[in-house]
Amino acid sequence: MSTESFDVIIVGGGMGGLNLAALLTKAGKRVLVLEKSGREGLGGRAASGRTHDSAIDNGIKGLILAGSQDEIFRRIGKEMPENVCRWTNSGKVFMGGAWKDIDGLVRGSLAEFAKVYMTTAKDWTYEQIEELDDVSIEQFVQERTNDENVIDFFRYLGWLFGGTLPIPTDYSAGMLFYSVKKQLDTLGEFPSKSYWVKGGSGAIAGPLVESIEENGGEIRTGTSVSRIVVEKGRVVGVEVDTGRPRVPTEFVDAEILEAPVVVSAVAIWDIFNILNEDDLSPWYADRLRHLHRKTLNDATVTYGHSDPSLWDHTGPRWVQQGPHTGRPWCASSLEYSDDTSKYEATFWIQTGWWEKPDIFRIKEASHKAALRKLFDDWDREIEEFFPGIVSKAEWKLRSFGPATLIETPGNVGRNLIDIRAEGVDGLYLIGERTSAAKVMGVYGSAQVAIAAASMILGE
Ligand SMILES: Cc1cc2nc3c(=O)[nH]c(=O)nc-3n(C[C@H](O)[C@H](O)[C@H](O)COP(=O)(O)OP(=O)(O)OC[C@H]3O[C@@H](n4cnc5c(N)ncnc54)[C@H](O)[C@@H]3O)c2cc1C
Known part of the structure; x- marks a missing residue:
């Protein structure tokens, strides 16, 4: 076994890991990032692929603008890639058998809506908003108004923030208002526009990788960490496999890479692959175990076309209950991020960890069959709502994977785990999702990276 040593080892080259590595290398730390996929996989779940000469995203359709990703780019002296989103979030929602303008939902109820x-x-202060973490948005709005339009608007917000949760109104009011307030504070206006990245969402990873390497950091791709090594309550490094098994059951030899600080930037649902829960304090391990597979799994289908008349490009669409799938779903469309004569329309449905298809059991035939049926029923439904989108598509891409952890009362805020792993000195967990994240998605990863950097640098 050989050994090498670093100031900080970060396991995982997704947005969380890259953001943190960029901040730490800029501050002079000797950092090693280990990513199991190839270089094209840097960015993790936010990485983009290509098809028909254009970028396609791993399901991401609009980053929540919360200021934290911008803050990291400002600190490392890099430019954010261009935002190619032209429309605001004011789309249409299919409720009660008819399309309604989202803005129109509250046009006649402005005073009540404002209140x-x-x-x-x-x-409200952030502290007051935090008190709403364990209150659902349905409860929040019902306690404050009888106005059906305002109640419907909040149900739409439940979809917007909770994705297409089967019970969207279960979304945490604290999480919702934290995000809205944060955008208001950083952008000076209420959220109305998302951030769609030129070159695909993965383009955000590029300047981070550049900055890490310019500042002496190292990124090793194609390197899978098999274990975080803990001795006497202190992290000492990580173990990486050296070579591939030559027979199916070979236990391959490992190399130890040493560091006094190790950060796991893998998603929480992967944490027990690399961390022995007995190393953690029992309370922390229980909390992590409770949360780690409470995932929302996104089924996404994207259609590529070059006929702009197939869609009116004025904003997203939200369908409360599809006639064949029986589920709520969302849709949005955009000019291709690097070819404005072509268009993409993306549709997504969230399934929960409690039902079929379950991402963690997708190798089982019954889960595969459930996913196939969902996609096929949905295709019929999409064609009925938007004639031509399916039948005239030049290409189609289907995907299924964990998007995030559920953000319902009891599963957010103080109920989440701290970044500092209790029971193991020098170990930090920044993978989705920790209490410092607050906003969802890529901006949540940025927010956690800022918090972790300040702890590690002892600021
Ligand atoms: C379909 C879909 C739609 C989404 N839509 C949006 C959206 O519209 N807006 C938004 O902001 N967010 C969205 N998200 C969420 C967003 O992609 C994630 O929140 C964010 O990318 C998480 O980043 P992360 O670094 O925490 O985790 P990840 O991106 O999962 O990074 C973890 C990394 O660790 C690596 N890894 C795992 N195990 C090991 C190991 N043993 N050794 C080495 N490396 C390892 C993985 O390969 C991966 O690269 C979406 C996600 C999905 C899947």
Whole structure:
């Protein structure tokens, strides 16, 4: 066994790992990032692929603008890639058998809407908003108004923030208002526009990788960490496999890479692949175990076309209950991020860890069959709502994977784990999702990276 040593080893080259590595290398730390996929996989779940001469994303359709990713780029002196989103979030929602303008939902109820939505986001402190973490948005709005339009608007927000949760109104009001307030504070306006990246969402990883390498950091791709090594309550490094098994059951030899600080930037649902839960304090391990597979799994289908008339490009569409799938789903469309004569329309449905198809059991035939049926029923449904999108598509891409952990009361805020792993000195967990994340998705990863950098640098 050989050994090498670093100031900090980061396991995982997704947005969380890259953001943190960029901040730490900029501050002069000797950092090693280990990523199991190839270089094209840097960016993790936010990485983009290519098809028909254009970028396609791993399901991501609009980053939540919360200021934290911008803050990291500012600190490392890099430019954010261009935002190619032209429309605002004011799309249409199919509720009660008819399409309704989202803006129109509250047009006749502005005073009541302002009282419930704007006042909370503008006038409440972050601490007061945190008190709403374990309150669902349905409960929040029902306690404050009888106005059906405002209640419907909050149900739409449940879809927007909770994705297409089967029970969207279960979304945490604290999480919702934290995000809205954060965008208001950093952008100076209420959220109305998402951030769609020129070159695909994976283009955000490029300047981070550049910065890490310019500042002396090292990124090893194609390197899978098999274990985080802990001795006497202190992290000492990681073990990486050296070579591939030559027979199916070979136990391959490992190399130890040493560091006094190790950061796991793998998703929480992968954590027990590399960390022995007996090393953690029992409370922390229980919490992690409770959360680690409470995933929302995104089924996504994207169609490529070159006929702009197949879609009106004015914003997203939200369908409360599809006639064949029986599920809520969302849709959005965009000019291709690097070819404005072509278009993509992406549709997504969230399934939960409690039902079929389950991403962690997808190798089982019954789960594969459930996923196939979902996609096939959905195709019929999409064609009925948007004639031509399916039948005239030049290409189609289907995907299924964990998007995030559920953000319902009891599973957010103080119920989440701290970044600092209790019971193991020098170990930090920044994978989705820790209490410092607050906002969802890529911006949540950025927010956690900022918090972890400040702990590690002892600021
Ligand atoms: C379909 C879909 C749609 C989404 N839509 C949006 C959206 O619209 N807006 C938004 O902001 N966010 C969205 N997200 C969420 C967003 O992609 C994630 O929140 C974010 O990318 C998480 O980054 P991360 O670094 O925490 O985790 P990851 O990206 O999962 O990174 C973890 C990395 O660790 C690596 N790894 C795992 N195990 C090992 C190991 N043993 N050794 C070495 N490396 C390892 C993995 O290969 C991966 O690269 C979506 C996600 C999906 C899947």
